[in-house]
Amino acid sequence: MTKNHTTPARRLAGFLKDWSLPRQAAGQDPMSKAAKSSMSEKLRPRLEEADTVGTSICPYCAVGCAQLVYAKSGKIIHIEGDPRSPINQGTLCPKGAATFGWATSEARINRVLYRAPHGERWEERPLDWAMDRIAHLVKQTRDETFVEKLPSGETVNHTLGIGSLGGATLDNEENYLLKKLFSGGLGMVWIENQARI
Known part of the structure; x- marks a missing residue:
């Protein structure tokens, strides 16, 4: 066990020398180095x-x-x-x-995780696999739920089986293109954006 041989008087003198307030009170310009301490002078951005x-x-x-x-x-x-x-x-x-x-963040997920229907664990999958699966399921759902005409004969060309909730991180141009794809291309009706909610 080592003893600190610094006396209280020495510590006080060092503190007063390092503390900016006594220097400023003594007339040193506050915009000068008066606000710096020996510790802060060693800091680097x-x-x-x-x-x-x-x-x-x-x-x-x-x-x-x-x-x-x-x-x-x-x-x-x-x-x-x-x-x-x-x-x-x-x-x-x-x-x-x-x-x-x-x-x-170490908690940020930066890989594709998939849990099968009724599955109990997540599995890591390749991104290409996930993109192909999403495309396949969107097409399959659209094909199974697409309605060309209502029983009254009115043409609607839509699907109620797919919806979209966009994020506020999308800009106007991206939202415009997504709206064209989703409503015009896929016939989606339920299109919303998180920025409006």
Whole structure:
């Protein structure tokens, strides 16, 4: 067990020397280094470590706030608002500011997990398999539930067997294309967007 040989008087002197308030009270300009301590002078911004800076758009809503994504050795180390954007001018709302957390979270699922009907466990599957399965099930459901005419003879060309709930992360152009595909191409009636709910 080692003893701390620093006397209380020495610790107090070091504290007063390091604390910015006595320096400012003594007349040192508050805008100078008076607010720095020996500890804070050693701190470096983590952005200095970035070897790549990319741009992105916040995925949370349709506003489209621009982001700067800092990476080191291919891993994201920080995300902040892009001050060059006329939309958000470098600011982010609390959800946008949390982008780094969800993008790098160890709990984030970044692979396809499938649980068979009545299954009790999740299985990992390839993305190509999942996309083919989704396409197959959409076509099968549409074919089985498509109605060309009502009993009254009115032409409807729709299906009530498929619905869509879009996310607020889609922009106007994406929503336009999805609406054309879903209603015009597939005949879907139940089309909604999370941004309206």
